[in-house]
Amino acid sequence: MHLKIAVLGGDGIGPEVLKQSVKCLQAVAETFGHNFTFTDGLVGAAAIKKTGSPLPDATLELCKKSDAILFGAIGALEYDNDPNARVRPEQGLLKLRKELDLFANIRPVKVFPILAPKSPLKEHIIKGTDFVIYRELLGGIYFNEKKLSEDGTKASDLCEYTEGEISRIAHMAFKAAKRRRKKLTLVDKANVLETSRLWRRVVTNIGESYPEVELNCLFIDNAAIQIILDPRQFDVILTENMFGDILNDQGSVVLGSIGLLPSASVGTKNAMFEPVHGSYPQAKGKNIANPVASILSVAMLLQHFGLFEEANAVVAAILKSFQKNIVTSDVMGSSKYGTNYVGDFIAENIVDSDDNLTMNDENIWLGKSTII
Numbered sequence: 001m002h003l004k005i006a007v008l009g010g011d012g013i014g015p016e017v018l019k020q021s022v023k024c025l026q027a028v029a030e031t032f033g034h035n036f037t038f039t040d041g042l043v044g045a046a047a048i049k050k051t052g053s054p055l056p057d058a059t060l061e062l063c064k065k066s067d068a069i070l071f072g073a074i075g076a077l078e079y080d081n082d083p084n085a086r087v088r089p090e091q092g093l094l095k096l097r098k099e100l101d102l103f104a105n106i107r108p109v110k111v112f113p114i115l116a117p118k119s120p121l122k123e124h125i126i127k128g129t130d131f132v133i134y135r136e137l138l139g140g141i142y143f144n145e146k147k148l149s150e151d152g153t154k155a156s157d158l159c160e161y162t163e164g165e166i167s168r169i170a171h172m173a174f175k176a177a178k179r180r181r182k183k184l185t186l187v188d189k190a191n192v193l194e195t196s197r198l199w200r201r202v203v204t205n206i207g208e209s210y211p212e213v214e215l216n217c218l219f220i221d222n223a224a225i226q227i228i229l230d231p232r233q234f235d236v237i238l239t240e241n242m243f244g245d246i247l248n249d250q251g252s253v254v255l256g257s258i259g260l261l262p263s264a265s266v267g268t269k270n271a272m273f274e275p276v277h278g279s280y281p282q283a284k285g286k287n288i289a290n291p292v293a294s295i296l297s298v299a300m301l302l303q304h305f306g307l308f309e310e311a312n313a314v315v316a317a318i319l320k321s322f323q324k325n326i327v328t329s330d331v332m333g334s335s336k337y338g339t340n341y342v343g344d345f346i347a348e349n350i351v352d353s354d355d356n357l358t359m360n361d362e363n364i365w366l367g368k369s370t371i372i
């Protein structure tokens with residue numbers, strides 16, 4: 001298969017982890033006889049520095065022309081510490097999502113059995129956890145009217161949703177639940193927010209077309225408790241933009257590190273793959289960032305294009321790194337291998353073998369289905 005892939009490293013550890021992912025994709029191409037081409041694009045603080053814009057037109061054009069986008073991370077301390085900055089790295093990512101209509105953000109939280117003892121939570125609580133969050137990515141508080149009074153003493157961010165925005169991701173989440181364990185949990189704040197009540201009405205109506213899927217609703221504050229107390233109860237979680245952002249990072253605690261959590265953002269045409277974590281500026285250039293979240297995003301990319309054997313080969317190589325304890329120091333109580341070393345090990349262990357499937361059957365990470 002020929003795939004044109006845009007590579008947007010961004011800031012902080014973004015380029016460092018992405019380098020490992022490109023290495024792995026090159027190994028997949030060589031092993032399985034594909035032709036992947038990679039083109040770099042500027043985004044985030046790095047792009048502001050060079051062009052004044054966090055998403056230069058050239059980058060947007062590159063992404064539109066590509067089959068898929070691999071994204072690192074954006075964000076820098078100089079902006080995090082300056083609430084007055086009008087041009088910000090994050091605007092680059094948000095604009096990219098909007099321009100490419102990437103309305104669904106899919107983030108699987110799957111505990112690898114071998115890492116279960118390394119989670120900060122008790123092993124018997126988290127072992128077997130396997131849920132996926134469908135986060136609406138283009139609406140809500142993120143994308144509606146923002147106001148700041150002239151004297152700077154009053155600010156507001158409007159939270160707005162339309163039925164159409166809710167139903168397109170709801171269908172996607174119901175279909176995913178139908179393929180999985182047939183349970184969908186809508187997370188909202190319907191006891192307080194009008195937007196959440198709209199979500200409940202729309203999702204409940206859509207649920208009637210998916211009778212095999214059990215739908216239940218949970219308030220976001222309770223969901224925050226349940227994810228830590230009993231994460232195995234979840235199969236597919238569907239939620240709005242802001243709640244999804246927060247719940248995802250919380251899900252990473254179950255896994256043991258945010259450095260292990262991948263994501264796919266998909267829409268009507270384009271698809272972007274990125275780790276859930278940010279630019280972790282404190283680690284920039286130190287060769288300590290965990291590349292696994294980014295490499296697992298590569299597995300999601302391959303899965304998206306129906307390259308299941310290839311995706312399994314990537315996951316199998318990652319599992320091998322876990323078995324040999326070749327992991328970065330964020331994986332609790334583990335060795336302290338560097339980003340590059342872990343990336344090299346995974347790339348070198350990408351092989352075309354029937355054993356890949358056996359390893360993944362045990363872990364049921366991917367399964368033979370596309371993610372949308």
Ligand SMILES: NC(=O)c1ccc[n+]([C@@H]2O[C@H](COP(=O)([O-])OP(=O)(O)OC[C@H]3O[C@@H](n4cnc5c(N)ncnc54)[C@H](O)[C@@H]3O)[C@@H](O)[C@H]2O)c1
Pocket residue numbers: 013017072073074075076077080090093257258259274275276277278279280281288289290291293330
């Ligand atoms: N998608 C994105 O690009 C994205 C996502 C979140 C935050 N951000 C941006 O990143 C910057 C830093 O934000 P933050 O500190 O809140 O979040 P962050 O995800 O960058 O880091 C939070 C903590 O997670 C851990 N961590 C993150 N990535 C890791 C990795 N690969 N390996 C090991 N540990 C890892 C570290 O302990 C770190 O202190 C901000 O500018 C923010 O806006 C960008």
Ligand SMILES: CC(C)[C@H](C(=O)O)[C@@H](O)C(=O)O
Pocket residue numbers: 075090093094245276
């Ligand atoms: C950087 C920021 C705009 C982004 C978000 O809030 O969506 C990030 O936190 C994420 O989870 O991808």
Ligand SMILES: [Mg+2]
Pocket residue numbers: 245246249276
């Ligand atoms: Mg986030």
